[in-house]
Amino acid sequence: MNWLEFRNVSKQFSGHLAVDDASFSAQEGEIICLVGPSGCGKTTALRMIAGFETPTSGEIWLGGHEVSTLPAHKRNIGITFQNYALFPHMTVAANVGFGLRMRKFGREESRAKVAAALAMVRLDGLDARYPSQLSGGQQQRVALARAIVIEPVMLLLDEPLSNLDAMLREEMRVEIKEIQSRLKITTVFVTHDQEEALTISDRIAVMQAGQVVQEGTPVEVFERPQHSFVASFIGQSNLLRGVAAAEVDGHVGMRTHSGIDLHGRPIKPIEPGTPALAVIRHSRVRVEKPDSPDSDGSDKAGPNVFSGRVELINYLGDSVQYVCSLGDAERIIATVAIANAADIALAAGDDVRISWPAGDCLVVADASMPDQDDD
Numbered sequence: 001m002n003w004l005e006f007r008n009v010s011k012q013f014s015g016h017l018a019v020d021d022a023s024f025s026a027q028e029g030e031i032i033c034l035v036g037p038s039g040c041g042k043t044t045a046l047r048m049i050a051g052f053e054t055p056t057s058g059e060i061w062l063g064g065h066e067v068s069t070l071p072a073h074k075r076n077i078g079i080t081f082q083n084y085a086l087f088p089h090m091t092v093a094a095n096v097g098f099g100l101r102m103r104k105f106g107r108e109e110s111r112a113k114v115a116a117a118l119a120m121v122r123l124d125g126l127d128a129r130y131p132s133q134l135s136g137g138q139q140q141r142v143a144l145a146r147a148i149v150i151e152p153v154m155l156l157l158d159e160p161l162s163n164l165d166a167m168l169r170e171e172m173r174v175e176i177k178e179i180q181s182r183l184k185i186t187t188v189f190v191t192h193d194q195e196e197a198l199t200i201s202d203r204i205a206v207m208q209a210g211q212v213v214q215e216g217t218p219v220e221v222f223e224r225p226q227h228s229f230v231a232s233f234i235g236q237s238n239l240l241r242g243v244a245a246a247e248v249d250g251h252v253g254m255r256t257h258s259g260i261d262l263h264g265r266p267i268k269p270i271e272p273g274t275p276a277l278a279v280i281r282h283s284r285v286r287v288e289k290p291d292s293p294d295s296d297g298s299d300k301a302g303p304n305v306f307s308g309r310v311e312l313i314n315y316l317g318d319s320v321q322y323v324c325s326l327g328d329a330e331r332i333i334a335t336v337a338i339a340n341a342a343d344i345a346l347a348a349g350d351d352v353r354i355s356w357p358a359g360d361c362l363v364v365a366d367a368s369m370p371d372q373d374d375d
């Protein structure tokens with residue numbers, strides 16, 4: 001049995017179903033990310049695990065015990081809130097020690113535990129400061145120290161990195177992962193950032209409109225998305241909408257609404273005539289001059305080879321993004337790794353050949369909500 005079981009849980013607020021028959025699980029010591037767009041129910045799910053909300057239906061199990069209606073203070077869970085929620089009138093040390101005072105730890109023992117927690121998040125020496133005297137990243141770490149100091153049985157982190165700049169965000173991501181694996185503590189990490197979810201987690205549950213539309217390892221979710229929403233939400237991809245056509249050479253055919261015929265790899269069998277979405281990662285698209293030599297022996301007249309034009313070039317440092325038009329209505333982005341700017345072979349306005357392997361073009365049924373018969 002999994003250490004965390006969130007089983008068919010729903011939460012109805014007055015007139016609004018915030019979490020809708022959602023299920024996910026994690027083994028002991030794992031870190032699971034809840035990922036999904038704003039308002040999809042991530043915080044509500046977390047608050048039910050913490051015990052701040054009671055499920056309308058369904059069950060929550062932690063470590064082999066059902067806790068669905070157990071009060072929050074009996075769960076011994078460490079939580080950081082989306083807005084940190086530090087007490088502004090308390091010093092760093094008092095903020096971190098708050099949960100220990102509630103649990104009636106002695107003064108000396110508390111002091112030692114607070115010092116250890118602050119050292120763990122590398123905030124030693126800042127214990128006498130107030131939250132207003134800290135940077136956003138430091139406040140975030142105080143919140144983390146406050147969550148771990150009580151030696152919780154599990155950690156719930158609600159968008160813990162969302163207010164940090166890109167560099168600090170990456171540093172803290174590594175730090176949290178290190179602390180989490182050192183403490184071997186089962187963790188639920190909420191984010192709306194799919195890249196963060198892919199890098200930090202052992203498992204990912206993708207949420208949409210209160211439902212978990214797919215749960216799996218980062219590799220499963222990234223490489224085998226089961227729904228058009230997951231395919232479009234996870235990864236930097238081109239999305240072409242149209243209608244599925246007959247199978248050709250083991251690939252599914254598809255005609256886009258703009259009239260482009262392509263071949264792709266169906267994630268699940270898809271009936272001809274069904275609304276379909278083709279998903280092609282930016283990194284899998286090839287763009288070259290129309291007369292460029294055939295470097296990989298691919299069939300230039302084969303499927304998924306098109307004429308287009310470079311409209312815009314975005315220089316990203318170690319890669320370059322070619323934004324191309326394809327036909328009258330489609331836009332295709334290709335991201336190409338470069339060693340230096342001299343590798344940028346194309347210019348805006350160039351006519352180009354655009355292609356991608358059929359095996360790298362996922363074709364999924366284009367439904368905004370999951371199928372009922374799935375998984």
Ligand SMILES: Nc1ncnc2c1ncn2[C@@H]1O[C@H](COP(=O)(O)OP(=O)(O)OP(=O)(O)O)[C@@H](O)[C@H]1O
Nearest residue numbers: 013014016018037038039040041042043044045192
């Ligand atoms: N106490 C409440 N009463 C009524 N509706 C609520 C309550 N809490 C949340 N909701 C609604 O439930 C839905 C899910 O909210 P939730 O905070 O779980 O989303 P979220 O996925 O965490 O979003 P975000 O990424 O913006 O933080 C939203 O539509 C929200 O307005």
Ligand SMILES: [Mg+2]
Nearest residue numbers: 042043044082
């Ligand atoms: Mg939230």
